[in-house]
Each structure stands twice: as C-alpha cells, then as structure tokens.
Amino acid sequence: MPRHVLSFAPSPKLTLALLAAIVLAAGVPAAAAGMQTQTSIYSPFAASGQPAAHVVSTVRGHCWTGSLAVNHQDAWRCLSGNFIYDPCFSSAAAAGIVLCPASGPWGSSAIEIKLTQRLPSKFGNKGGPSTSGVPWALVTLAGWKCKLATGATTVIDGERQNYFCTGTKDALWGAPSRASEPWRIYAAPNGATKLSRRVEIKSAWF
Numbered sequence: 001m002p003r004h005v006l007s008f009a010p011s012p013k014l015t016l017a018l019l020a021a022i023v024l025a026a027g028v029p030a031a032a033a034g035m036q037t038q039t040s041i042y043s044p045f046a047a048s049g050q051p052a053a054h055v056v057s058t059v060r061g062h063c064w065t066g067s068l069a070v071n072h073q074d075a076w077r078c079l080s081g082n083f084i085y086d087p088c089f090s091s092a093a094a095a096g097i098v099l100c101p102a103s104g105p106w107g108s109s110a111i112e113i114k115l116t117q118r119l120p121s122k123f124g125n126k127g128g129p130s131t132s133g134v135p136w137a138l139v140t141l142a143g144w145k146c147k148l149a150t151g152a153t154t155v156i157d158g159e160r161q162n163y164f165c166t167g168t169k170d171a172l173w174g175a176p177s178r179a180s181e182p183w184r185i186y187a188a189p190n191g192a193t194k195l196s197r198r199v200e201i202k203s204a205w206f
Contacts, residue, residue, distance in 0.1 A: 049093025053110035066125035068150040069136040105205040135204035
C-alpha cells in the first residue's frame with residue numbers, strides 16, 4: 001500500500017504563536033525576545049552651541065572637577081550654593097555656561113549654570129564621548145528610570161549599589177552585563193544580603 005506523507009507550511013500567525021510559547025517556556029519575557037539595549041551619547045547642546053534642552057532655571061556657580069557620572073572631557077561636577085550638580089555638560093561653542101539635566105537624559109529640561117570661574121581643564125576627564133564603560137543612566141524593560149550614584153553607597157556580593165531608580169523600591173547593583181542582548185543588571189532592594197535577580201535594560205546613556 002502506498003504511503004502518503006502530509007506536509008504543511010505553518011501560517012505566519014502560527015509561527016509567531018509557537019515562538020512566543022517557546023520563549024515563555026524558556027522563562028524569558030516575550031517583550032525582551034530579540035530586543036537590543038539602545039545606547040545613546042547625551043548632550044544638551046546643539047552643534048551651534050545653543051541649548052538643545054529647555055532651560056528651566058539659571059543659577060551661578062562653578063565646576064571643580066570632571067564628572068564622576070560621565071567619563072568624558074565635556075562632563076563636569078559643579079556646585080551652586082550648597083547643591084552639587086553631576087553631570088553637567090559644556091560646549092566649546094558656548095563659553096561661560098554648563099547645562100545640567102534637570103531630571104535625567106530622558107527629560108528635555110536642563111539647569112543652566114553661569115560660571116563664576118573658568119572650567120578646570122587640568123582636573124577634567126580625558127577623552128571623547130564613548131559607549132564603553134559604565135552608563136550614567138538606564139531605563140529598564142519594566143520602565144524604571146535609574147541614575148548612577150556618585151556618592152558613597154553599599155556593596156553586596158562584591159557589587160556596588162550603582163543606581164538609584166524611580167518606579168521601584170529596588171536599586172541596581174554593579175555594572176550592566178553585556179554578554180547577551182538585552183543587557184542585564186542585578187536588582188535588589190536596600191537591605192538585601194544576596195544578589196540573585198537580574199533585570200533587562202531597555203536603554204543606556206553615556
């Protein structure tokens with residue numbers, strides 16, 4: 001008796017459904033499948049030297065060293081009154097001012113500092129903008145907005161409490177792992193004693 005072999009080509013909808021089932025079965029969030037962490041170099045200035053960010057207030061102050069949050073030559077740690085701004089950014093085409101993001105790189109507003117002293121180039125960071133190193137701001141796949149801590153923090157399992165976030169009670173610990181896409185980083189609340197959970201990173205700014 002002849003044997004009949006039945007074959008079929010799955011529809012695109014069925015293929016997507018099967019892929020989603022495989023992703024979920026593997027324990028990977030469907031939203032992260034095939035996603036890559038987006039990287040950006042932040043600058044509040046246009047090429048002309050005009051502010052690209054919306055200046056919401058202007059204060060007087062000075063910068064005394066390179067930024068601890070952003071490791072490139074146009075980023076600074078500045079002081080106005082008793083308040084430290086870090087990072088602040090300068091432009092060769094905009095003398096006498098720096099711009100400091102008011103909330104983070106995800107916002108369009110900035111605080112302008114009119115400088116009372118020259119920028120301390122001797123104590124500034126070296127090199128141009130780069131996406132290597134540790135980002136100064138992250139947005140996780142869950143929507144947490146996190147900025148690099150430039151003051152003293154704590155350490156768990158050898159990982160520094162690097163980022164404080166809005167949208168969660170967790171902090172982010174250590175540097176993002178770039179071993180796979182999207183990047184991942186440890187998350188745990190203050191007071192934790194062990195790091196075991198990583199979260200996915202949607203975007204990173206340098």
